[in-house]
Amino acid sequence: MAQWVEPARRPGYWKVRPGATTGLHTRITELSPSWEADAQLLRTNSLDPLDPRSHQALAGLKASHTPVGQLHRKTWNSATAAGSKQASRLPTTAQLTDDWAVRGRVNCATTLISPLGPVDLLALTQALSEFSVPQRGWLAASGFGGVLPRHVLTVENLSPLVDLTLPADTMVLFCQGAAVEGAVQLLQELPGAAWMHFGDLDAAGVQIAARIAHLTGRSPYVYVPTFAGDYLGRKLRSKQAWNCSPFDSATLKTLSAGSAWLEQEIFILDERLLEDIASAFAMLPERNATFLNTSLRMP
Numbered sequence: 001m002a003q004w005v006e007p008a009r010r011p012g013y014w015k016v017r018p019g020a021t022t023g024l025h026t027r028i029t030e031l032s033p034s035w036e037a038d039a040q041l042l043r044t045n046s047l048d049p050l051d052p053r054s055h056q057a058l059a060g061l062k063a064s065h066t067p068v069g070q071l072h073r074k075t076w077n078s079a080t081a082a083g084s085k086q087a088s089r090l091p092t093t094a095q096l097t098d099d100w101a102v103r104g105r106v107n108c109a110t111t112l113i114s115p116l117g118p119v120d121l122l123a124l125t126q127a128l129s130e131f132s133v134p135q136r137g138w139l140a141a142s143g144f145g146g147v148l149p150r151h152v153l154t155v156e157n158l159s160p161l162v163d164l165t166l167p168a169d170t171m172v173l174f175c176q177g178a179a180v181e182g183a184v185q186l187l188q189e190l191p192g193a194a195w196m197h198f199g200d201l202d203a204a205g206v207q208i209a210a211r212i213a214h215l216t217g218r219s220p221y222v223y224v225p226t227f228a229g230d231y232l233g234r235k236l237r238s239k240q241a242w243n244c245s246p247f248d249s250a251t252l253k254t255l256s257a258g259s260a261w262l263e264q265e266i267f268i269l270d271e272r273l274l275e276d277i278a279s280a281f282a283m284l285p286e287r288n289a290t291f292l293n294t295s296l297r298m299p
Contacts (some may be wrong), residue, residue: 067094070136101134102182103161106171111146112137118145129162135182143189151281152190153223154183156199156208159265167278175199178208184215194284196221198277201228201252202261203242221284224249225267225276235260 004024008015016024028035039049047054067076071094074084105125111118112133124131133141149171155161161174171193173183187195195218199205206222213220228251235255242256255261267273 067092070095070097070139072097072099095139097135097139098181099135100179100182101132102138102186103130103132103174104172104186105130105161105166106149107166108149108169108171109147110144110149110171113142113145115140120146122146133182133186135185138182138185148190149193152187152193152195153277154180154187154195154197154199154208154212155264156197156205157264160198160268163268165274167274167281170281175208175212177204178211180208180212180215184212187212187216187218194281196223196280196284198223198264200261200264201255202238203240203256205261205264206252222249222252223277223280224251225270225273226279227270227272227276228262228267229254231262231266234266235262 004017004020004027005014006017007013032038038055042049042054049055071092073096076092076094076096077086078084080090104121106121107125108122110121112121113119114137121131147169150169151167151171153164153166153170153172154175155164155172156175156177158174158176161172164172166172171190173186175183175197187193195212195216197205197209197212197220199208199222201224209220209222212218228249232251232254235258238255238259238261242259251262
């Protein structure tokens with residue numbers, strides 16, 4: 001390379017030596033015969049040939065993929081970028097999906113309005129123990145119908161979804177960890193329903209509630225059983241720092257002060273839980289947003 005380039009005045013930059021342009025052009029063509037055509041193809045698609053990231057799109061551009069309809073985002077990325085986890089730099093007219101699926105249960109006659117007619121979510125819950133709404137089905141639907149739930153409870157873990165006894169007129173939606181996008185989409189179509197989040201009593205559980213509230217424009221409310229203090233003797237050592245205090249819950253204050261947490265599942269078989277959840281929903285208008293600090297960072 002020394003015969004073709006030399007250091008430029010700006011540190012870290014190089015320039016072509018006088019009279020070396022032809023030789024450099026010849027050598028690059030030997031190494032990559034299509035480089036000029038590739039550069040022009042990138043420019044035609046508003047990509048910078050001097051940006052190494054742009055070259056990840058070349059395979060997709062040369063293949064001339066023209067998908068229509070819906071396509072999983074990773075399918076498009078894999079065809080047009082360096083891999084399925086690398087975001088594509090090419091536009092597409094296809095509707096890219098992440099294909100989340102929301103598992104839930106409901107105990108009132110709520111339906112999902114699909115292109116083929118209403119889908120009875122209560123019947124599915126009764127027949128199969130739960131319903132599932134995939135993203136593509138949700139995108140084709142036009143919202144909910146029938147008897148809408150008055151309460152929506154999001155839960156962090158699977159066992160509360162399947163084992164929790166629900167108050168009347170309630171829908172429960174499963175948010176696996178921080179994967180809340182699907183639940184957010186459904187919750188936004190139920191603006192008249194009161195919502196609260198029931199998860200592990202730890203920093204991550206509080207952050208899930210904060211994220212759902214942030215994405216839906218609702219006030220955040222973390223459900224803490226009024227009898228949770230009875231279980232402090234079974235608290236676990238927290239691996240994640242509490243960064244979202246102060247609280248007006250004595251239990252959360254104790255847990256955060258002691259760098260401890262309680263699993264959500266520990267409350268499920270307590271006979272007081274059903275009435276306690278119903279009471280929390282009844283008090284929700286007055287107690288909304290009381291457990292979360294406004295300075296809580298969004299995940």
